[in-house]
Amino acid sequence: MTIRFYICTAPRNHVNKQMTGLFEAEGTLREETSWLNPEITVEVASKDLGGANMCQIVELGRYYFINDVVILRNHLFKLICHEDVLTTFYTPKAEGIVKRNSTFYNLYYDDGSFKKDSRSHVLYYKFPQSLNDMRYVLAVAGWGNHPAE
Amino acid sequence: MFGSVVISTEDGFTNTIPVFCDTQYAEKLYTDQSGRLGPFNSIEEAIWGLRFYQSEFWPRGLSNFILNFAWNCPTTDNEGTMKKVFPNANIGAFTSSSTKTTLLGTQFPVGQRQISSYYIGSYYISGASTPKYLFPDCGCGGRSNVPITVHSYTRAHFSATIPVLRNDAFSGGSLTNIFLEALGNSSGYSHVGTLYLEVSRYDGPSASEVGWFFSCWASSRPVADINPVSYMALASGYDPNYQSDGRDPFVDESGGGSGGLVPSGSPGGISTGSFDFTDDPVLGDTPVPDISVRSTGFVELFMPTGGELNSLSSWMHSNVEQLLKSSILGDPINSIISLHAVPCIPIHSATPSRIWLGLNDTGVDSLEITNQYQKVTLGPLQLTEIYGAYLDYTPHSYVSLFLPFIGTVGLDVDDIRGREMYIVYTFDVFTGAFVAEVIVDGELHYSYSGTCIYQIPVSGNYMPNIVSSIVSIATTAINVGLQTPVDETGSIGVGSAIVAGMQSGVAQDAVGAVKSVQPHTNLHGGSLGHLGGKTPYLILQTPRALVPAYQNKLIGYPNMSYHTFEELNGSGYTEFYKIRVPMRNGMSDEELAEFEEIMYNGVIF
Numbered sequence: 001m002t003i004r005f006y007i008c009t010a011p012r013n014h015v016n017k018q019m020t021g022l023f024e025a026e027g028t029l030r031e032e033t034s035w036l037n038p039e040i041t042v043e044v045a046s047k048d049l050g051g052a053n054m055c056q057i058v059e060l061g062r063y064y065f066i067n068d069v070v071i072l073r074n075h076l077f078k079l080i081c082h083e084d085v086l087t088t089f090y091t092p093k094a095e096g097i098v099k100r101n102s103t104f105y106n107l108y109y110d111d112g113s114f115k116k117d118s119r120s121h122v123l124y125y126k127f128p129q130s131l132n133d134m135r136y137v138l139a140v141a142g143w144g145n146h147p148a149e
Numbered sequence: 150m151f152g153s154v155v156i157s158t159e160d161g162f163t164n165t166i167p168v169f170c171d172t173q174y175a176e177k178l179y180t181d182q183s184g185r186l187g188p189f190n191s192i193e194e195a196i197w198g199l200r201f202y203q204s205e206f207w208p209r210g211l212s213n214f215i216l217n218f219a220w221n222c223p224t225t226d227n228e229g230t231m232k233k234v235f236p237n238a239n240i241g242a243f244t245s246s247s248t249k250t251t252l253l254g255t256q257f258p259v260g261q262r263q264i265s266s267y268y269i270g271s272y273y274i275s276g277a278s279t280p281k282y283l284f285p286d287c288g289c290g291g292r293s294n295v296p297i298t299v300h301s302y303t304r305a306h307f308s309a310t311i312p313v314l315r316n317d318a319f320s321g322g323s324l325t326n327i328f329l330e331a332l333g334n335s336s337g338y339s340h341v342g343t344l345y346l347e348v349s350r351y352d353g354p355s356a357s358e359v360g361w362f363f364s365c366w367a368s369s370r371p372v373a374d375i376n377p378v379s380y381m382a383l384a385s386g387y388d389p390n391y392q393s394d395g396r397d398p399f400v401d402e403s404g405g406g407s408g409g410l411v412p413s414g415s416p417g418g419i420s421t422g423s424f425d426f427t428d429d430p431v432l433g434d435t436p437v438p439d440i441s442v443r444s445t446g447f448v449e450l451f452m453p454t455g456g457e458l459n460s461l462s463s464w465m466h467s468n469v470e471q472l473l474k475s476s477i478l479g480d481p482i483n484s485i486i487s488l489h490a491v492p493c494i495p496i497h498s499a500t501p502s503r504i505w506l507g508l509n510d511t512g513v514d515s516l517e518i519t520n521q522y523q524k525v526t527l528g529p530l531q532l533t534e535i536y537g538a539y540l541d542y543t544p545h546s547y548v549s550l551f552l553p554f555i556g557t558v559g560l561d562v563d564d565i566r567g568r569e570m571y572i573v574y575t576f577d578v579f580t581g582a583f584v585a586e587v588i589v590d591g592e593l594h595y596s597y598s599g600t601c602i603y604q605i606p607v608s609g610n611y612m613p614n615i616v617s618s619i620v621s622i623a624t625t626a627i628n629v630g631l632q633t634p635v636d637e638t639g640s641i642g643v644g645s646a647i648v649a650g651m652q653s654g655v656a657q658d659a660v661g662a663v664k665s666v667q668p669h670t671n672l673h674g675g676s677l678g679h680l681g682g683k684t685p686y687l688i689l690q691t692p693r694a695l696v697p698a699y700q701n702k703l704i705g706y707p708n709m710s711y712h713t714f715e716e717l718n719g720s721g722y723t724e725f726y727k728i729r730v731p732m733r734n735g736m737s738d739e740e741l742a743e744f745e746e747i748m749y750n751g752v753i754f
Contacts, residue, residue, distance in 0.1 A: 010753075011753060013747060013750075013751060013752045013753055014752070014753045015714070015752050015753060015754050016718070016754070035737060035739075035740065036737075036739055036740065036743065083740065083743075085740050085743050085744040085747065086744070086747060086752060088740075089730065089736055089740065089744055090714070091714065091730070091731060092713065092714045092715035092718070093713065093714070093715070093731055094713070094714045094728060094729065094730045094731065095711065095712065095713045095714065095728065095729050096711070096712070096714075096725040096726070096727055096728030096729060096748065097709065097710070097711055097725060097726040097727045097728075098708045098709070098710055098711070098712050098717070098723055098724070098725055098726070099707075099708060099709060099724040099725055099726040099749075100704060100705035100706060100707060100708055100722065100723065100724040100751070101705045101706065101708045101712075101717070101720055101721065101722065101723045101724075102701050102702060102705045102706070102720060102721025102722045102723070103719075103720035103721055104708055104710065104712065104717075104720060105705065105706035105707055105708045106707060106708055106709060106710065107536070107537055107538035107539065107706060107707065108538065108539050108542070109539065109707040109708065109709045110539040110545075110707070111707040111709070113700075113704070113705075113706060113707045114536075114538060114539075114540055114694050114695065114696060115694075115695040116540070116545070116692035116693060116694060116695060117692065117693035117694075117695055119693055120690050120691060120692055120693065121535075121689070121690070121691045121692070121693055122688065122689070122690050123688075123689045123691065124686050124687070124688055124689075125530055125532060125686060125687040125689065126530075126684055126685075126686040127527045127528055127530050127572065127684060127685045127686060128527075128528070128529075128530070129525075129526075129527045129528070129684075130527075130553075130683045130684040131492040131493065131525065131527075131553045131554075131574065131683040131684075132492070132683045132684075133492065133493060133494050134490050134491070134492055134603075134679075135452050135490065135491055135493065135494050135495060136452065136453050136454070136455070136458060136488065136489070136490050136605070137450060137451070137452060137487070137488070137489055137490070137491055137495065137518065137578050137579070137602075138450070138451040138452075138453050138458070138461075138485070138487075138488050138504070138515070139442075139448055139449070139450050139451075139485070139486040139487040139488075139579055140448070140449050140451070140484050140485055140486060140504065140505070140506060141447065141448065141449075141483075141484040141485075141486060141506075141507065142443075142445075142446050142447050142448050142449040143446070143505070
């Protein structure tokens with residue numbers, strides 16, 4: 001089967017990885033291998049394989065991280081791979097409820113994202129006015145109408 | 150730039166203001182400025198925090214409005230004064246392309262100040278050396294006197310208002326009129342803060358918000374010196390209008406619900422019924438009683454001065470002729486119902502009237518109190534958000550309110566955050582009873598009652614009664630402690646507060662309500678309350694947020710909204726609560742499980 005080799009510098013959890021194609025080679029799957037963790041035998045020049053960290057099995061349509069390389073003999077290598085399901089199965093039509101995001105966020109949603117120092121702020125906000133205007137009040141018995149009036 | 154704020158005015162103007170500052174932008178600023186002495190290297194850099202404020206973004210045709218700006222800079226370093234937090238803090242304007250004029254200097258006293266010789270509203274056409282004025286005739290532009298009102302000033306927050314009363318349109322050039330430079334490294338502090346500029350339409354006494362601007366500033370210090378706590382790029386991205394998915398969070402468009410957090414139309418959802426989220430407001434303008442002791446004719450109320458009371462006392466006690474008259478006309482002391490002091494100016498007559506004690510003409514004239522009730526309004530005060538995040542609300546933030554003659558009472562911070570708050574005291578100047586109502590956005594939210602009069606003896610056998618009363622009060626108040634609030638500015642003068650409980654039950658309630666918020670000050674009624682503080686104040690206990698650098702990039706911020714993957718392209722770090730993936734290319738169960746697990750653990754779009 002055809003193996004395409006790539007070099008990729010993006011983090012493994014990047015959804016849209018930018019990959020630089022290196023070369024193609026023919027390879028064979030080891031017995032009792034799985035789609036998720038295949039082991040592939042390829043015969044290539046060692047200098048070509050040096051920079052590759054991802055590959056694609058064209059016939060399977062799947063992309064893989066090259067986790068390890070075992071040298072079987074000169075120019076014959078066993079690639080221990082793990083499938084990059086993000087690159088293989090990414091589709092813009094997928095959808096979901098986003099829990100966290102760098103761009104879209106609602107900071108009023110309390111998910112415990114922001115940790116707190118144990119030393120709280122204690123702030124004072126003074127009202128602009130006071131009850132400092134004191135006045136005497138004299139209450140006296142009234143007569144309804146003052147005798148002098 | 151990673152977001153925007155849309156401004157719309159009644160004039161039909163709509164503009165989109167880019168929101169520049171996210172963590173990466175702040176980092177860029179830091180990188181550019183790394184190693185330099187000052188935070189900025191040129192005017193353009195100095196006004197970086199207001200770069201959005203250029204002509205292309207200015208809402209043309211906007212009528213009268215106010216500029217209401219504030220900054221928040223929560224930091225663990227704020228143990229000193231504002232100047233310590235912001236060593237080079239200054240607010241000013243540019244008088245030329247390179248000269249800055251101080252408006253408020255490095256100290257920001259709360260209150261209104263007339264600022265002259267300043268250039269709010271000045272701007273520069275490219276290449277010009279002298280400024281033009283945005284509002285040349287308005288008593289605001291140019292160099293006229295303009296009141297700048299500082300609403301609040303704490304170590305971590307500053308808020309002020311500048312009224313702009315003309316509607317001159319602005320065209321061309323860059324508006325470089327306001328700068329806030331608050332960064333410096335002379336004392337080793339490094340800060341990334343947030344500038345919050347609110348533009349409101351200003352029509353007479355009221356103002357309505359028409360938009361917000363946001364920006365932030367960053368430190369010139371190396372990253373290693375930036376306290377992660379003060380690295381508040383977080384709030385810079387806050388946009389109060391922002392809905393993370395552009396949808397009303399209470400309406401599930403796809404579910405077709407009729408409202409509620411979980412719409413009734415959602416398959417399998419929990420019906421929330423038909424609850425109406427609109428309020429039935431309880432207005433705070435509680436009317437005073439329409440009857441009074443004065444209207445009965447049995448009681449006359451006067452508002453004598455100290456001199457008038459001295460004259461009255463002299464007339465009563467040192468006039469031999471009067472003593473003789475008393476045996477005939479009756480002892481005048483019997484006609485005095487009460488003499489006391491109240492903490493307000495009662496509504497009174499314009500001219501003095503003669504004080505008669507029974508049939509005795511005292512010969513003393515005094516202003517007559519024409520209304521037994523008097524309202525005193527204190528405020529407004531606005532408790533603005535510090536973080537623009539859930540940390541500003543319960544259960545993370547707590548607030549209590551000190552009320553003169555009441556003490557400290559607990560409030561729900563969710564009730565008052567970002568809202569205009571008034572306290573209305575309604576005094577009965579005859580009995581000394583009062584009701585203190587807390588009005589939030591025009592609605593009554595809290596109500597307290599107490600007594601406030603300071604009784605003054607008018608006869609010899611009166612004082613023992615007062616002493617006896619105080620001893621009784623002290624006995625019932627043994628559970629109420631004496632606490633003195635700590636206030637470095639000394640602006641809240643309650644240090645001499647005597648703690649007691651005229652009503653021990655109320656005292657216990659108050660203590661329980663505010664036990665988590667300092668200071669634990671309780672002043673309860675009567676003459677004892679006069680020894681305490683007369684200025685109400687809010688006490689906010691809010692967390693010091695730990696927002697490490699690169700949090701946004703590494704773990705994102707909370708979201709909880711629906712998106713397609715297509716919408717999320719380029720949005721950065723993303724974690725999912727739940728996803729739905731169309732099956733394709735013979736995706737196995739194991740592959741689907743791994744795909745979902747990776748999405749839940751966090752990916753980068």
